[in-house]
Amino acid sequence: MRIKDELVGPECEGVELFPARSREVDTSNHYHLWVIDDPTFRFPFGFTRRLVTEATIGDARQEPWPANERPADCLSEEEMRALLQQEQRKCS
Structure with a gap:
């Protein structure tokens, strides 16, 4: 949360996707976060x-x-x- 807040903003929403194995990317110990750069956007779940x-x-x-x-x-x-x-x- 802190990293997302600092990079994009505290009111922007993001998701971490756990993909189907057929779309898996695992080349190192990385995490991938997709954030919508619009503080008014809300995902329709959560x-x-x-x-x-x-x-x-x-x-x-x-x-x-x-x-x-x-x-x-x-x-x-x-x-x-x-x-x-x-x-x-x-x-x-």
């Missing part, structure tokens, strides 16, 4: 809203953000649990 946390929920463990990079909207463990409960009620 998540529709932002959700960031440092909380460990069940077996899902997230590394903490460096202090100077922690987003203001980073949810606490309590906020994440409340959100998960709210989403579960919607599905019931």
Whole structure:
């Protein structure tokens, strides 16, 4: 994310493609990222809203953000649990 943000911009979307084996290119330990250089473009798949946390929920463990990079909207463990409960009620 940091590299994409620095090269193209934080609001530009990109994808990493895992191609069919017939289109595979594996000549060294490289990663390929295709980014649309238009901050208003959104792919018609993927998540529709932002959700960031440092909380460990069940077996899902997230590394903490460096202090100077922690987003203001980073949810606490309590906020994440409340959100998960709210989403579960919607599905019931």
